[in-house]
Amino acid sequence: MNQLPAPNTEQLRTRYPDVFNRPVSARLATSAMILGALGILIFGLVDLDFSASRFLAGLNQLGWITMLMIPPDPGSSLPAYMVALGETLSIALLGTTIAAFFALPVSLLAARNIVPSNFFRFPVRRFLDSIRGVDTLIWALVWINVVGLGPFAGVLAIAVADFGAFGKLFSEAIEAADQKQVEGIRASGGSALHEIRFGLLPQVLPVIAGQVLYFIESNTRSATIIGIVGAGGIGLQLAEQIRVLEWQKVSFLILMILVAVAAIDWISSKLRFAIIGRRAVA
């Protein structure tokens, strides 16, 4: 076996000064950042009234609650819960579709390669950003004021919240599209609308379809929570059962949500693969 020569540390030091002697500022920066982060953390813990005794008492309570949750049992309300779950899925599907339908034309206005003028694009972008800055739950509260309690308010809340998100995502997909095909259409004498229809949409639609499916998936989750403020679906049942401390029903409802979300995940990942996979082959 060959003997390796003993490493010449001195020579290495002179050859790689950066490795052996990192500048003081670089070393300090890391520790300063960690200290800063910890400092804010401690300040936060104090300011938010954290205390070990409260935490332990709460954990104890939580342990009791978990014990009371087992076994999950819907009692006699299983049919009502199934209806509520169907309502939740409907809210997600319908809300996402409405959002996508309205976001597509607006996203064209927000894309750089369609509307080159910054002057027109900027307000559209800011408008979409402001919609996205407001949480779905807040939109749900607003819509409840307008159309009353119930799942319809939930549909509209998800539609509005996603409209902002889709507008941004779609316009990014459009900006990422290949310009050569658009140029080809223009070269053969197509109008601006033809360029969008035959040059842009075939490239963009599969991406958009994938995003919409993904959002239906994640909206199933959002739709479960907007019920908490009264916008229908399984969240309404869940919030009610938590408030009256029916823990067995609570755990059953949580299990139902988990199963439903897993099922939707599975279906939509299959569909997404089918849509995008077909494109890749073609």
Place this chain on the structure above:
Amino acid sequence: MAVAVSILPEQQLAVLNDAYRKAVARKRLRAIGATALFLAALTVAAIGAEVNLKTFITYFGNFVSYFDRIFTLEDHTRVWSNFGEWFWGWQKWLKLLGETILISYVGTLTGAVLAFALNFFAAENTSPAPWLRFVVRRALEFARTVPGIVFALIFVIAFGLGPMAGVLAIAIHSTGALGKLFSEIVENADMKPVEGVRSTGASWISCMRFAVLPQVTAGYASYALLRFEINVREASVMGFVGAGGIGQELVVAIRKFYYSDVSAILVTIIVTVFLIDIGTGWLRARLFGKDARA
């Protein structure tokens, strides 16, 4: 410049045209089938969600005028004509907004630390035992599928009303979300350094510390910053269920129809979310801009 385009003989062309038409027809048929299925699903969903176009049309005016109302002060002038009156409660709101940001900061950091501790067990390539990986993965899945606000509802009962419940809810939800992303980064890491470190006889912990960690820290920090952005939004509604932050004020304002307060609080939230998006974007570019380009 004339270019001669060769045209195929009639017979050959007919065959090709035929094949093309058939292919297109099949594609169209499939598209129509999918559309029909989708429309049927939508109809069922519309019935399930009690969609009532009549209510919608009757009340849509309300929605538009709602924005008119929230931007009007009690003396019927526009809100921006009198900023002092519009933001009359700014001291209280800023304090609550600070609380909101702190909730999401503490929640994100706790979640990131927990996710960091768990993710090596969840990644395919670094997990010491398959059963451990299975358990950790299921736990993370549970933590991220149950919405944060549901945790908050339960924690409010266990830990009492206040920001502590909000922090813990955000921490658990972030653990689930970040644990998955972190473990995906680890799965993409280069395994050669690990082999190198292991060949020197190092323990599992040393392998993680010296071979995996240097490759993944930048990705971790980037995802944690993104999560912080998301959590600020989430923390702004934690108050709806009594878990601290500005949500409490907002829900009272909306439910009691204090119109101009609604718009004032919404504007503060939106501006804060903007600022934090920009701030974390700047921080990410500063921290990882060099790595991203290399």
